[in-house]
Amino acid sequence: MTMAQHWPAEGIARLILEGFDDYREHFRQITDGARERFEQAEWQATQQAAAERIALYEVKVGETSARLRATYATDELLDVQLWPLVKSAYIDLIDLRLDDELSETWYNSVFCSLFSHDLISDGCMFIHTTRPSLRSHERPPQTRSYRPGGRLGAALSAILDDYRFDVAYDDRAGDLERLEAQLRESLPDWVCKDPELCIELFAAPLFRNKGAYLVGRIYTRDEQWPLVMPLLHREGRGIQADAMITDEAEVSIIFSFTRSYFMVDVAVPAEFVGFLKSILPGKHIAELYTSIGFYKHGKSEFYRALINHLASTDDRFIMAPGVRGMVMSVFTLPGFNTVFKIIKDRFAHAKTVDRNTVIEKYRLVKNVDRVGRMADTQEFADFRFPKSKFEPECLAELLEVAPSTVAIEGDVVLIRHCWTERRMTPLNIYLESASEAQVHEALYDYGLAIKQLAAANIFPGDMLLKNFGVTRHGRVVFYDYDEISYLTEVNFRVIPPPRYEEDEMSAEPWYSVAPNDVFPEEFPRFLFADMGQRRLFNQLHGDLYDAAYWKTLQAAIRSGKVIDVFPYRRQERELTEAIQ
Numbered sequence: 235m236t237m238a239q240h241w242p243a244e245g246i247a248r249l250i251l252e253g254f255d256d257y258r259e260h261f262r263q264i265t266d267g268a269r270e271r272f273e274q275a276e277w278q279a280t281q282q283a284a285a286e287r288i289a290l291y292e293v294k295v296g297e298t299s300a301r302l303r304a305t306y307a308t309d310e311l312l313d314v315q316l317w318p319l320v321k322s323a324y325i326d327l328i329d330l331r332l333d334d335e336l337s338e339t340w341y342n343s344v345f346c347s348l349f350s351h352d353l354i355s356d357g358c359m360f361i362h363t364t365r366p367s368l369r370s371h372e373r374p375p376q377t378r379s380y381r382p383g384g385r386l387g388a389a390l391s392a393i394l395d396d397y398r399f400d401v402a403y404d405d406r407a408g409d410l411e412r413l414e415a416q417l418r419e420s421l422p423d424w425v426c427k428d429p430e431l432c433i434e435l436f437a438a439p440l441f442r443n444k445g446a447y448l449v450g451r452i453y454t455r456d457e458q459w460p461l462v463m464p465l466l467h468r469e470g471r472g473i474q475a476d477a478m479i480t481d482e483a484e485v486s487i488i489f490s491f492t493r494s495y496f497m498v499d500v501a502v503p504a505e506f507v508g509f510l511k512s513i514l515p516g517k518h519i520a521e522l523y524t525s526i527g528f529y530k531h532g533k534s535e536f537y538r539a540l541i542n543h544l545a546s547t548d549d550r551f552i553m554a555p556g557v558r559g560m561v562m563s564v565f566t567l568p569g570f571n572t573v574f575k576i577i578k579d580r581f582a583h584a585k586t587v588d589r590n591t592v593i594e595k596y597r598l599v600k601n602v603d604r605v606g607r608m609a610d611t612q613e614f615a616d617f618r619f620p621k622s623k624f625e626p627e628c629l630a631e632l633l634e635v636a637p638s639t640v641a642i643e644g645d646v647v648l649i650r651h652c653w654t655e656r657r658m659t660p661l662n663i664y665l666e667s668a669s670e671a672q673v674h675e676a677l678y679d680y681g682l683a684i685k686q687l688a689a690a691n692i693f694p695g696d697m698l699l700k701n702f703g704v705t706r707h708g709r710v711v712f713y714d715y716d717e718i719s720y721l722t723e724v725n726f727r728v729i730p731p732p733r734y735e736e737d738e739m740s741a742e743p744w745y746s747v748a749p750n751d752v753f754p755e756e757f758p759r760f761l762f763a764d765m766g767q768r769r770l771f772n773q774l775h776g777d778l779y780d781a782a783y784w785k786t787l788q789a790a791i792r793s794g795k796v797i798d799v800f801p802y803r804r805q806e807r808e809l810t811e812a813i814q
């Protein structure tokens with residue numbers, strides 16, 4: 235008997251890949267349904283599909299591991315010596331695939347679900363990829379090109395003809411006029427007239443919430459601009475081509491880590507990500523994979539970038555600047571745009587949540603529409619970093635507040651569980667050194683964030699300034715999830731009038747307060763110590779102090795309305811898709 239026959243490496247590799255095919259097939263089915271959901275305006279189903287597609291990965295990894303366990307004897311399957319052979323058999327199987335890089339991540343997930351994370355090594359799995367780097371040049375990407383030759387209107391008209399849906403455009407002529415005007419306003423005149431000007435759009439639209447987005451670029455011989463054209467389905471009216479977005483920052487915000495993942499039919503993910511990267515060079519490919527639903531692969535790419543950063547720089551972990559959390563301990567690398575969040579062993583007295591609830595709330599945020607106002611997180615188990623990569627004070631603090639999560643193993647620090655999240659400037663710190671105009675803008679956006687979260691049925695619970703961050707694009711985003719709840723679970727109340735004069739003097743409330751009760755009238759005092767900021771916020775968003783404001787939103791949500799928050803500036807109805 236030869237070694238190859240004796241060892242079941244090839245069979246295991248095949249089973250892992252069959253599991254991947256099954257996952258990909260289901261992923262495709264959910265994704266392909268996006269067009270019809272958009273055309274039928276099935277917004278509840280759209281939200282369910284998004285959550286289902288996120289959950290799909292773990293479900294299918296679980297099924298694949300179960301199948302492996304059922305097929306092979308445990309001592310055979312869990313013989314770590316075997317796995318380098320499994321890996322090489324797997325490489326042979328994936329070489330010709332169009333999604334080979336994703337299949338490596340899949341293999342890693344299955345490996346980690348079978349083994350404890352202690353056995354992670356490049357010999358047994360794909361810590362480093364064996365794939366060539368992005369191969370966008372190998373085949374022409376699946377795009378459509380338009381050459382206006384000075385006639386922008388005609389090119390836009392051809393675009394709307396090519397991207398058609400079961401539902402007609404509501405006001406095609408009006409849309410074309412507006413889009414052309416927007417384009418002429420945002421691009422220099424000579425560009426609009428350039429006979430070589432080309433508009434290139436990815437052939438499939440990207441669907442998310444109530445929108446379909448055409449994504450591509452506009453370029454001349456020397457210059458290029460990203461281009462996003464959001465198409466909205468206005469129920470009862472039809473499709474509206476809403477805008478031409480060519481500003482790189484605005485396009486970047488559309489692909490933000492604070493949004494749900496797009497549904498888009500891509501045959502070759504690396505190619506599509508390569509195309510996006512050419513439009514948005516500032517975005518890391520980890521984020522781009524994540525933005526189209528391949529968040530596990532995004533995690534792999536993130537991890538590779540992280541170990542590469544640690545290996546090639548002297549950067550060391552420090553505690554994140556700002557007020558220390560009562561529940562979470564947060565650390566960061568100054569040169570790497572990410573925070574690492576771990577759950578403390580003991581919470582401050584003011585907190586009533588427990589560890590499992592915290593985990594549940596973070597997972598909830600991953601599954602809901604984050605409406606551009608909550609940061610996405612990636613959950614990691616068993617990170618290992620060299621001890622020398624920690625500033626001693628940082629390591630001492632982590633060991634003190636979370637000894638069950640952080641442990642020293644010789645020269646290595648083991649982090650048993652953590653979330654990573656984009657680093658922002660905590661809003662309280664931002665305001666300390668902001669100009670008057672910046673304070674105005676940040677407080678306006680802070681109130682807008684609270685309103686948009688509420689419209690998406692999220693109540694942050696703890697709305698203090700320190701729980702929000704400011705992104706590099708100046709957007710205010712919420713990041714402290716341990717007290718969030720669905721808006722519809724909160725009981726908004728008006729403070730009852732005092733019965734006697736003594737009531738008013740009393741330090742204790744004269745009325746009973748249930749755990750879910752919230753009194754919006756109290757917000758100004760809670761949120762702002764600075765009187766100037768308190769007054770300003772009152773002018774900008776005073777309606778948030780009124781229980782009736784919140785109850786109206788609750789009623790709309792309870793009646794089944796799904797509210798979309800636009801990821802870009804609009805001329806009409808800036809805030810949210812109105813509650814129709």
Ligand SMILES: Nc1ncnc2c1ncn2[C@@H]1O[C@H](COP(=O)(O)OP(=O)(O)OP(=O)(O)O)[C@@H](O)[C@H]1O
Nearest residue numbers: 555556557559560561562564656657658660700714
């Ligand atoms: N994404 C981030 N970017 C920058 N700093 C962050 C980020 N997330 C958290 N921090 C910093 O870490 C601190 C604690 O984080 P977080 O608010 O998530 O913890 P917490 O324990 O839930 O807080 P709280 O005590 O308000 O409940 C924040 O106040 C902020 O200073």
